[in-house]
Amino acid sequence: MTISWIQAGLLGLFACLCSNSCMAGQAVGNYTIGRPLVGGLICGLILGDLQLGIACGVAMQLVYIALVTPGGTVSADVRAISYIGIPLAMVAIASQGLNPLGGSAANLAKSVGTLVGTVGTVLYYSVATMNLVWQSFGWKDVHNGKLNKLTAVNFGWPWISHALFSFLPTMLLTYYGATAVTALRNALPMDGVAMKTLFTVGGMLPCVGIAILLRQIIGRTADFIPFLVGFTLAASLGLNLVSVTVVSLLFAVIMYEVEMSKGGGDHNKAVPEGPNDDDEEDI
Amino acid sequence: MENTNNLKKLDHKTLTKSFHRWFWGALTCFSQEHMQTFGYMASMLPILKKLYPKHEDQVKAIQAYTAFFNTNPMLGTVIVGITASMEQARANGKEIDGETINDMRAGLMGPIAGIGDSLIDGTLVPILLGISLGMSTGGSPLGAIFYIVSWVLIAYFGQRFLYFRGYRFGDQAVSFLVGKQGAAIRRAIGIVGSMVVGGVLASWVNVETSLKLYGANGKVFLNLQDKLNSIYPGLLTVVVTLFCWWLMTKRHVSAIWTMLILVVISLIGVLVGFFNPGLSY
Numbered sequence: 001m002t003i004s005w006i007q008a009g010l011l012g013l014f015a016c017l018c019s020n021s022c023m024a025g026q027a028v029g030n031y032t033i034g035r036p037l038v039g040g041l042i043c044g045l046i047l048g049d050l051q052l053g054i055a056c057g058v059a060m061q062l063v064y065i066a067l068v069t070p071g072g073t074v075s076a077d078v079r080a081i082s083y084i085g086i087p088l089a090m091v092a093i094a095s096q097g098l099n100p101l102g103g104s105a106a107n108l109a110k111s112v113g114t115l116v117g118t119v120g121t122v123l124y125y126s127v128a129t130m131n132l133v134w135q136s137f138g139w140k141d142v143h144n145g146k147l148n149k150l151t152a153v154n155f156g157w158p159w160i161s162h163a164l165f166s167f168l169p170t171m172l173l174t175y176y177g178a179t180a181v182t183a184l185r186n187a188l189p190m191d192g193v194a195m196k197t198l199f200t201v202g203g204m205l206p207c208v209g210i211a212i213l214l215r216q217i218i219g220r221t222a223d224f225i226p227f228l229v230g231f232t233l234a235a236s237l238g239l240n241l242v243s244v245t246v247v248s249l250l251f252a253v254i255m256y257e258v259e260m261s262k263g264g265g266d267h268n269k270a271v272p273e274g275p276n277d278d279d280e281e282d283i
Numbered sequence: 284m285e286n287t288n289n290l291k292k293l294d295h296k297t298l299t300k301s302f303h304r305w306f307w308g309a310l311t312c313f314s315q316e317h318m319q320t321f322g323y324m325a326s327m328l329p330i331l332k333k334l335y336p337k338h339e340d341q342v343k344a345i346q347a348y349t350a351f352f353n354t355n356p357m358l359g360t361v362i363v364g365i366t367a368s369m370e371q372a373r374a375n376g377k378e379i380d381g382e383t384i385n386d387m388r389a390g391l392m393g394p395i396a397g398i399g400d401s402l403i404d405g406t407l408v409p410i411l412l413g414i415s416l417g418m419s420t421g422g423s424p425l426g427a428i429f430y431i432v433s434w435v436l437i438a439y440f441g442q443r444f445l446y447f448r449g450y451r452f453g454d455q456a457v458s459f460l461v462g463k464q465g466a467a468i469r470r471a472i473g474i475v476g477s478m479v480v481g482g483v484l485a486s487w488v489n490v491e492t493s494l495k496l497y498g499a500n501g502k503v504f505l506n507l508q509d510k511l512n513s514i515y516p517g518l519l520t521v522v523v524t525l526f527c528w529w530l531m532t533k534r535h536v537s538a539i540w541t542m543l544i545l546v547v548i549s550l551i552g553v554l555v556g557f558f559n560p561g562l563s564y
Contacts, residue, residue: 021313025306026356027438031408032431037415041427051422058419058426062487065409065480076538101422103489104560118539131314138312138321142349145342147328154304154312154325193553199560200549201542204523206488208541210480211527216405217476218528226474228521230481235517241417244482245410245475252471259467 001047001094003087003178005171010046011083012171014039016162019079021127023162030078036060036113039082047090052100056086056093059106060113062206066213079166080120085113087174088181095182107202112181114205116173123165130161226251291334291374293450298367300329302446305363306439309356318353323363330367334374344370347381354392355399360442361456362391364449394461402469406476408434413483490519492552493559 003011014033016022022029032038040057044050060081089109098105134157141149188194218224226248233239233247304326312321327348335341354362366384373379411434419426449456458465496505511518523545530536530544552558 021310023311025308026310027306027442028435030310031438032435035412035430037412037419037427037430041424044424050424054419054422054424054427058416058487061412061416062483065412065483066405107560114542118542125315128314131312132316134312135314135317135321138324139349142324142342142345145338147331147338147341147345150321150325150328154308154321158312193550196553196558196560197546197550200553200558201546203488203560204490204545204549205542206484207490207520207524208527208538208545210484210488210524211531211541212538213405213409213480214524214528215532216401217473217480223473223477226477227481230478231485231517231521232481233478234482234485235520236515239482241413241479241482241486245414245479248475248478251478252474255474256467256471259470260464 001049001091001178002182003047003091003174005175007046008171008175009167011043011087011174012167014042015079015083015166015170016159018082019077019124019127019162019166021124021131021158022079023159034078034082036064036078036082036086039078039086043083043086043090047087049090049094049100052090052093052105053086055100055105056089056109056113057082059109059202060086060089060117063110063114063209064117065206065209066216076114076117077120077124078117079170080123081113081117083170084120084173084177085109085116088116088177089113091178092181092184103203104199107199110202110205111198114202123169126165127158127161130165131158134158134161291371293330293333293367293371297329297333298364298447298450301326301363301367302360302443304329305356305360305446306442309359317351319356319359320349320352323352324348326363327366327370330370334370344373344381347384350385350388352388352392354396355403357403357438357442358395358399358445359392361445361449362388362395364446364451365391365453365456366449367446368450368453391457395457398461398465398469402472406472407437409483410476410479411437413479416483416487484520484524485517488520488524489517490523492519492557494557 017024018029018034018039022034024033033042037054037057040053040055040060041050042053043057044053047053064076064078064081086109089112092112093100093105093108096108098108134153137157138150138153141147141153214227218227230244230248233244234241239247305322308325309319309322312325313319324345327345331341331344335344348366365387369379369384369387373384411430415426415430417426418429445456492507492511494505494507495503496507498504515521527541527545530541531538536544549558
């Protein structure tokens, strides 16, 4: 599998649309086009192998199931994961001759994609920094009363940031990276320690993603129980995810009733239960 | 009451325009320094133009929105709606100034960010993704399509609802999020989120050991993975996940360092024969 300039350019365009501070809006761009599952669909269409694209997207989505960006800090960048990582992983899997639906292919995708995604944070900070230039235009316009120009500041100029730090890097990295990834096949034998480690890490990376999510939803020790019940339903009883969701609804209804029937009613605190890093006393 | 006819009222078209500008542009001109400030100004522009016919009044009014703003962009839509109603009250001569508006914005953006991040990024999106992943087996595009359709509909109409609720009820609009009922709903949804995430982990992640001990006659007398499975299926997967959680929550290790620690563990595991992905050409 190779990547042509046209395909690389299309991937670059989607990278502009989807990153954090994306040009297609946060809900559609970042939360839809940017998610690896959707990225896998789009990359599959662009590179002409839908099945492999989806398989890579699913694998990567597991690692990044939680993409919480508290206060605008990111540890990985969706445009790099979805539109550099997935295409390169697809080329790598195709060149290694792995079964696209197999576990090894998924583990390779996770390793390649996560590496690229982590490095991609540079792109995120570059775009956000370059936007300061357009914002300085904006402050001048507000100062001089040229309010109509604010629209261009918010919707127009940032395209230049993305052309430089989303479109170009994605196009160049996917075009030249595809050759490099294919060459890797000869450099690293599959039964060597390096490849074995790469695949083993790939298998474990989703644990980090799930752990990030747990950090978000678990406030006290008892909160682990529904998580473990869900795990047991799927691992031991073999229920699929829709069934697990249906079972969980029962517990949700019970929890809601219990909370509502608690006395007092003076719980009008505006304190979110969200991420608390210093919860030593709870657990 | 003779001046009722002179009261300015924002029409549906202007509000919708303002909402669309927030929906599409909350973060387009994002920077670490001002974050969503420009998105906010851009979405208030149609409102200000409608309420203040005179250009210099528009320039004066927008000063309130030059203050720093950042919150969860989905749930934060309610704040934009509230400011639309406050701005309308200010244009009608009520005792509201830029400072009142900014106090409200500054007071709400923190709690809304916390609730939004855990409710939407931490619960709703993972549930949708978990269900979609289940539909993607065998490389089927169905899961991705399901996610696109369900999420975009929820996001668009949900945010639209929040915007107009904010406009109609002012700062009363957030009571259903932060009050008692809000807390109960969040806990209930949290249960669904936790269980689905547990299910996702069990369905899609599988950490296994290849450690086997051979007896003198060459037969396997200990297959560790089989032993572990007979204790609790998926034990290693849960252990690795809880280890990562412990590192990040209790030891304050960043996600990237946690991944590097996993690389080291994998390397050692491969060298001693604990892990072997069983690869061959």
